[in-house]
Amino acid sequence: xxxxxxxxxxxVQPVGSPxxxxxxxxxxxxxxxxxxxxxxxRGLQLLxxxxxxxxxxxxxxxxxxxxxxxxxxxxxxxKKLLLSDSGFYLCxxxxxxxxxxxxxGTQLSVL
Amino acid sequence: xxxxxxxxxxxSVQEGRISIxxxxxxxxxxxxxxxxxxxxxxxxxxxxSISSIxxxxxxxxxxxxxxxxxxxxxxxIVPSQPGDSAVYFCxxxxxxxxxxxxxxxxxxxxxxx
Numbered sequence: 001x002x003x004x005x006x007x008x009x010x011x012v013q014p015v016g017s018p019x020x021x022x023x024x025x026x027x028x029x030x031x032x033x034x035x036x037x038x039x040x041x042r043g044l045q046l047l048x049x050x051x052x053x054x055x056x057x058x059x060x061x062x063x064x065x066x067x068x069x070x071x072x073x074x075x076x077x078x079k080k081l082l083l084s085d086s087g088f089y090l091c092x093x094x095x096x097x098x099x100x101x102x103x104x105g106t107q108l109s110v111l
Numbered sequence: 112x113x114x115x116x117x118x119x120x121x122x123s124v125q126e127g128r129i130s131i132x133x134x135x136x137x138x139x140x141x142x143x144x145x146x147x148x149x150x151x152x153x154x155x156x157x158x159x160s161i162s163s164i165x166x167x168x169x170x171x172x173x174x175x176x177x178x179x180x181x182x183x184x185x186x187x188i189v190p191s192q193p194g195d196s197a198v199y200f201c202x203x204x205x206x207x208x209x210x211x212x213x214x215x216x217x218x219x220x221x222x223x224x
Contacts, residue, residue, distance in 0.1 A: 102156070
């Protein structure tokens with residue numbers, strides 16, 4: 001069965017600082033990977049998806065970037081965080097080609 | 112432009128009664144719909160799905176109904192239990208698969224003992 005590891009679980013960062021959130025997937029090979037964000041009081045928004053190493057698609061223009069240096073590793077980054085980057089970040093992969101399977105998420109607070 | 116909308120941000124139901132959560136969508140290309148359940152500080156977990164070729168799918172206490180002409184789906188929970196208290200998201204996909212999901216804003220369900 002698939003497992004998604006996301007860390008850290010919570011993060012408090014000052015405005016203007018860099019960001020790196022890591023997601024690793026076990027139990028599958030060549031997975032499609034996704035980064036979603038839930039802003040306070042809002043739904044889940046797709047930020048990036050990747051169908052393979054170094055293959056990243058961005059769904060919304062933003063202050064964030066994503067990279068996939070290895071098959072089962074997906075990284076979300078920012079050079080300078082904004083207040084509006086605060087939110088709950090979720091990594092996901094496909095399960096049985098029927099649904100998305102989510103990690104436990106990272107709560108990011110930018111102050 | 113929200114393509115998937117959950118117009119009720121919250122719903123309170125008595126234990127043992129039916130919970131009905133609603134979802135509307137605007138994109139006629141959506142052909143696969145899912146419901147997720149989310150507890151605080153956790154990732155969403157898959158609950159139930161329905162393809163556009165069906166109008167009903169049932170799994171235990173959970174039933175999803177799809178009205179394609181109205182572009183509306185609903186999740187029924189019967190009987191509701193306190194452990195069902197969570198935020199419920201509906202999601203839609205345009206490629207008959209559970210990926211590339213567009214999510215609604217969520218409905219917080221509170222089931223009172």
